[in-house]
Amino acid sequence: MVTPEKPLSDGEDVDGELTVDQLAARVGVTVRNLRAYSARGLLPPPRMVGRTGYYGREHVARLLLVREMLAEGYSLAMIERTLASAPANASSTTLALHRALLAPWLPPEPETMTGAEIAARAGVPEDSSLVDRLPELGLVERLGDGVLRVLDPALLAAGLQVVRLGIPPDSLIDAQTRVNEHVREIAQTYVQMFVRTGWQAFVDAGAPRDQLDTMRDTVARLQPAAAQAVLAAFRTEMAAAVGAALETALSRLEEE
Missing domain, CATH: 1.10.1660 (Multidrug-efflux Transporter Regulator; Chain: A; Domain 2)
Known part of the structure; x- marks a missing residue:
């Protein structure tokens, strides 16, 4: 039986390797949920020694991000898409940055x-x-x-x-x-x-970690600003294109 350990905070890391029971206890999730996350591809495969899998820092980082996103109301499907392009061995800082930059655009x-x-x-x-x-x-x-x-x-x-x-x-x-x-x-x-x-x-x-919130805020603001700029340019070009098409069509009617 594994002795429950204090769940990691977002800034902590793990030393050495952990079994699935130790990993679940260390991060504060159930083994059942951990296996469900693995089945969905949210965790990279463990290092296998015989029939025992061993997990390291990259698994802890991913689980911390999954836990955080679930707490914020993200579905597992959205988390899966967010992590799909993240490096398998990414650190918690890298994963947090990856999520901050990608999630607003999904x-x-x-x-x-x-x-x-x-x-x-x-x-x-x-x-x-x-x-x-x-x-x-x-x-x-x-x-x-x-x-x-x-x-x-x-x-x-x-x-x-x-x-x-x-x-x-x-x-x-x-x-x-x-x-x-x-x-x-x-x-x-x-x-x-x-x-x-x-x-x-x-x-x-x-x-630097202390600039991560600034980067996240920049991306969050860039998304609607870029969309508005594209829409404004589209409206202008659409008006010009419709005007040109109408002029051509009306000229033909006049000729007939």
């Missing part, structure tokens, strides 16, 4: 539905060829038995609104594919701007 929780349900929401007949194109956009993943995981429900909802206006779904998918390419460029532009300015200074200073 889309809403994924939803599951069928192609028939998507068609019904759009008000169009079910068409398997259209559903087959949705993974091209990175919008859905197939789960089997006709069930789809919608990775960005907000984007799907916006697309369905356009389809309900009478735009053919195929035409919308073609247009959205091109839009995604331009949005990817815009995202890279903002990220590189951030890297060259605040991020580089933070790294050059050795990523």
